[in-house]
Amino acid sequence: MRKKKLVSLAFLMLLLLATALYGCSSDNASDNTEGDSGDSGDSGEPKVLIFGRGGDSVSLDPIAVTDGESYKVTKNIFDTLVNFGEQDTEIHPGLATEWEAAEDGLTYTFTLEEGVKFHDGTDFNAEAVVANFERWAAGNADQFPYYGSMFGGFGDEEGHVIESVTATGDYAVEFKLKRPQAPFLKNLAMSSFGIASPTAFEAAGDKFGDAPVGTGPFKFVEWKRNDSITIEKNADYWVEGEPKLDQVVFRSIPDNSARLNALLSGEIDLADGITPSDGATVEGDDKLQLFERPSMNVGYLGLTTTREPFDDPKVRQAMNHAIDKQAIVDAFFEGRGEIAKNPMPPVISGYNDSIEDYDYNPEKAKELLAEAGLPDGFEMELYAMPVPRPYMPDGQKVAEAIQKNLADVGVTAKIVSFEWATYLEKAANGEADAFLLGWTGDNGDADNFLYVLLDQDNIGSNNYTYYKNQELHDILIEAQTEVDEDKRNDLYGKAQEIIHEDAPWVPLAHSTPLLAGGKNVVNFKAHPTGSDKLSTVDLE
Amino acid sequence: MLHYIGRRIMQLIPVLLGMTFIVFLIIRAIPGDPAQVILGQQASEEAIKALRTTLGLDNPWYIQYFDYLKGLLTGDLGESLRTRTPVVDEVWPYLAATIELSVFAIIIAVIIGINAGIISAWFQNSWFDYLAMIIALIGVSMPIFWLGLMNQWIFSIELGVLPTTGRENVRDPVDVITNFYVIDTLITGQFDQLATVLKHLILPGTALATIPMAIIARMTRSSMLEVMRSDYVRTARAKGLKMFWVVYKHALKNAIIPVLTIIGLQMGLLLGGAILTETIFGWPGIGRYIYEAIGFRDYPVIQSGILIVAFIFVMINLFVDLLYGLVDPRIKYD
Numbered sequence: 001m002r003k004k005k006l007v008s009l010a011f012l013m014l015l016l017l018a019t020a021l022y023g024c025s026s027d028n029a030s031d032n033t034e035g036d037s038g039d040s041g042d043s044g045e046p047k048v049l050i051f052g053r054g055g056d057s058v059s060l061d062p063i064a065v066t067d068g069e070s071y072k073v074t075k076n077i078f079d080t081l082v083n084f085g086e087q088d089t090e091i092h093p094g095l096a097t098e099w100e101a102a103e104d105g106l107t108y109t110f111t112l113e114e115g116v117k118f119h120d121g122t123d124f125n126a127e128a129v130v131a132n133f134e135r136w137a138a139g140n141a142d143q144f145p146y147y148g149s150m151f152g153g154f155g156d157e158e159g160h161v162i163e164s165v166t167a168t169g170d171y172a173v174e175f176k177l178k179r180p181q182a183p184f185l186k187n188l189a190m191s192s193f194g195i196a197s198p199t200a201f202e203a204a205g206d207k208f209g210d211a212p213v214g215t216g217p218f219k220f221v222e223w224k225r226n227d228s229i230t231i232e233k234n235a236d237y238w239v240e241g242e243p244k245l246d247q248v249v250f251r252s253i254p255d256n257s258a259r260l261n262a263l264l265s266g267e268i269d270l271a272d273g274i275t276p277s278d279g280a281t282v283e284g285d286d287k288l289q290l291f292e293r294p295s296m297n298v299g300y301l302g303l304t305t306t307r308e309p310f311d312d313p314k315v316r317q318a319m320n321h322a323i324d325k326q327a328i329v330d331a332f333f334e335g336r337g338e339i340a341k342n343p344m345p346p347v348i349s350g351y352n353d354s355i356e357d358y359d360y361n362p363e364k365a366k367e368l369l370a371e372a373g374l375p376d377g378f379e380m381e382l383y384a385m386p387v388p389r390p391y392m393p394d395g396q397k398v399a400e401a402i403q404k405n406l407a408d409v410g411v412t413a414k415i416v417s418f419e420w421a422t423y424l425e426k427a428a429n430g431e432a433d434a435f436l437l438g439w440t441g442d443n444g445d446a447d448n449f450l451y452v453l454l455d456q457d458n459i460g461s462n463n464y465t466y467y468k469n470q471e472l473h474d475i476l477i478e479a480q481t482e483v484d485e486d487k488r489n490d491l492y493g494k495a496q497e498i499i500h501e502d503a504p505w506v507p508l509a510h511s512t513p514l515l516a517g518g519k520n521v522v523n524f525k526a527h528p529t530g531s532d533k534l535s536t537v538d539l540e
Numbered sequence: 541m542l543h544y545i546g547r548r549i550m551q552l553i554p555v556l557l558g559m560t561f562i563v564f565l566i567i568r569a570i571p572g573d574p575a576q577v578i579l580g581q582q583a584s585e586e587a588i589k590a591l592r593t594t595l596g597l598d599n600p601w602y603i604q605y606f607d608y609l610k611g612l613l614t615g616d617l618g619e620s621l622r623t624r625t626p627v628v629d630e631v632w633p634y635l636a637a638t639i640e641l642s643v644f645a646i647i648i649a650v651i652i653g654i655n656a657g658i659i660s661a662w663f664q665n666s667w668f669d670y671l672a673m674i675i676a677l678i679g680v681s682m683p684i685f686w687l688g689l690m691n692q693w694i695f696s697i698e699l700g701v702l703p704t705t706g707r708e709n710v711r712d713p714v715d716v717i718t719n720f721y722v723i724d725t726l727i728t729g730q731f732d733q734l735a736t737v738l739k740h741l742i743l744p745g746t747a748l749a750t751i752p753m754a755i756i757a758r759m760t761r762s763s764m765l766e767v768m769r770s771d772y773v774r775t776a777r778a779k780g781l782k783m784f785w786v787v788y789k790h791a792l793k794n795a796i797i798p799v800l801t802i803i804g805l806q807m808g809l810l811l812g813g814a815i816l817t818e819t820i821f822g823w824p825g826i827g828r829y830i831y832e833a834i835g836f837r838d839y840p841v842i843q844s845g846i847l848i849v850a851f852i853f854v855m856i857n858l859f860v861d862l863l864y865g866l867v868d869p870r871i872k873y874d
Contacts, residue, residue, distance in 0.1 A: 048711050055832075058622055066579060141587030142594055145579050148587055206624065225633060226824035226832075228710050249710045253822035257689050262704045262822075265696040421572030421837055428576075460585060 059209030078194025078214030089444025105180030126167035350492030377410025383435035391438030618840025636719035638825035657760025679754030804860030
């Protein structure tokens with residue numbers, strides 16, 4: 001009797017469960033389209049590309065932000081006056097068809113593309129360009145951070161490089177600079193300086209980032225915060241035949257493994273932030289392809305030069321000899337990167353390839369330590385990055401490898417780690433003996449690495465090692481205004497020699513960030529700056 | 541009854557006030573400068589200083605705290621330092637996403653948990669009892685991260701029946717009205733979308749339900765075992781009432797009260813503690829919203845986000861307390 005009731009009860013529960021599940025998955029057929037519709041390249045079906053990435057954008061007004069996730073989207077909504085190359089940072093025409101720089105580097109005249117319209121239907125012309133620069137110059141570091149850091153300030157400020165921007169014709173704009181700025185064109189190509197519709201930003205005020213209007217290949221449609229951003233084809237795009245896609249959806253999926261799962265199940269077509277260890281999985285899957293982003297970064301071990309014993313260059317050189325970089329690149333970058341010997345990657349013009357790297361040589365390191373009066377080594381704290389970054393996929397493990405290398409030369413390193421914002425603050429305060437960190441370039445210019453990371457002007461911000469060298473400072477400042485490319489490269493070559501000799505860092509690696517996509521994604525070219533223009537990408 | 545509710549709500553004020561104070565102190569005690577984080581590594585010293593001034597971070601902490609409280613009194617939850625949007629304006633979609641997920645999870649947890657508990661108690665020491673309790677034990681100790689990724693692997697990649705992440709099919713987006721997608725699709729009458737939305741709920745919902753389900757099952761079982769031994773149950777059985785009714789009608793009514801408390805607490809925990817689930821399943825909920833705000837030192841978002849979650853938490857508990865009276869008429873409020 002009892003048994004019978006148990007059976008009937010179990011049956012009842014099963015029924016209940018089945019009903020519930022049925023309700024949830026009633027029409028399998030209609031829903032399976034979710035994974036597959038991207039595959040159909042028929043002209044009837046809209047081509048929708050879904051791009052999975054780690055985080056959401058902060059704002060879609062490119063001048064108001066500094067984060068890469070915002071630029072990934074704005075790059076496709078806005079155009080810049082000049083463009084970077086497909087996979088490099090050479091300067092190509094953008095909204096400006098041609099330009100002329102005066103001999104003294106103080107005047108630039110741009111000729112603009114005619115017949116271009118903003119997404120709101122207003123005309124793009126010289127007035128619009130002037131209005132954009134006026135808006136930025138009237139702002140402050142809090143509103144438009146990159147304008148200030150790239151052009152030296154705002155309005156009447158002493159450091160502000162741009163003296164005036166004037167429309168000299170309907171489609172001609174003249175920039176007058178207070179002093180020559182070597183990376184001026186490269187700065188203009190940065191995603192931050194996308195030209196926006198003056199009508200739209202005047203009407204929207206500081207809400208412009210919620211409904212951006214540019215001239216780019218895609219128009220803004222919808223933003224569901226922390227979830228997805230949808231942009232659709234700009235049918236009147238001024239570049240013939242572009243864009244190929246009808247719609248692009250940027251989805252934020254914070255977890256790396258979950259993002260890869262979403263790609264494997266076909267819910268997304270492209271995935272950013274593939275870890276080196278997942279690279280092999282992607283390559284082994286015949287439905288997927290792996291994309292390599294050309295490296296424009298550096299991962300390094302910084303040695304705080306104001307703290308003992310790292311105030312002695314010999315000790316810093318000893319560290320360079322003690323660490324087996326090749327082993328680190330092989331093990332933790334899975335070979336997807338190259339050993340760094342300079343503070344900037346080889347793709348950047350001015351890279352000094354004649355520098356001979358410190359070889360991995362523990363004996364030499366011990367000798368140098370002995371010369372520095374530390375024959376028995378010393379104790380130190382080693383900061384390990386708590387978050388993965390393209391330039392440092394696993395800070396903890398790299399730190400452990402370094403710890404082992406240092407133990408071999410008698411140095412006892414204690415690994416410590418903090419939550420990311422705390423980590424950066426402590427390092428910026430000079431509280432770390434040695435710390436792992438890195439940098440991804442903004443505009444592909446040597447100044448953006450050497451001056452920003454190692455000049456005495458940037459102690460307290462990005463010069464975390466407190467490294468100070470007057471000779472280097474003079475060279476870097478000179479290079480900023482040197483418009484002759486060869487002379488400028490010579491200056492940077494010299495700068496790298498000084499840095500090599502003083503060794504404030506142990507440069508570790510220039511990594512190759514990875515992306516993955518379905519086999520049906522064609523023409524996707526990952527850009528070294530991290531923001532990819534999707535106007536030529538297509539789905540087959 | 542009304543008097544009781546009034547008194548309980550009055551008691552909330554010191555609780556929430558104390559909470560704002562503690563949260564305020566903790567987030568300011570951790571190092572890290574919001575201005576620096578917002579402006580990024582490239583920012584200049586002056587830019588950071590200027591931003592600190594605009595954000596009011598220059599003032600001593602107690603002035604900042606009283607400014608914050610003043611704002612709260614007028615319904616101003618502050619403005620996100622990162623997006624420059626008032627928290628009140630941006631918090632709802634996140635909150636709704638989390639509520640939808642938590643409610644779905646708690647429904648699963650309650651239906652399965654209570655029934656498993658009852659049957660285990662009914663057939664104590666049977667194979668079902670052992671099995672259910674072993675599963676429950678595994679459930680409470682389950683690492684959600686692992687479970688979530690495994691479920692994605694099995695149901696999305698291998699079987700291809702459920703989506704891995706997100707709330708909707710982005711190729712066919714839901715028209716947002718209330719931000720509860722289940723309700724929105726019902727309002728617009730898009731039943732195919734409703735099915736998609738429910739499918740998106742299943743994996744994160746079951747992952748989130750695992751632990752509460754196990755806890756509820758264990759609680760129900762022990763509570764039922766106690767009641768089943770009481771005299772009135774024996775009487776009910778002696779007079780020949782069917783066992784099913786004895787268990788589900790007579791015994792359950794007395795056994796459910798401690799279970800209700802647990803359900804209330806678990807529901808509250810789900811609201812704030814869904815960060816892991818939200819991260820793995822790319823769910824744009826409030827847990828992730830607050831968690832990311834911590835990384836950015838977005839003080840107003842952290843403060844007000846936690847305040848909102850805490851408020852809902854205590855409201856659920858108040859609601860559960862009132863529910864006792866409905867379930868058990870012997871309980872009186874005065």
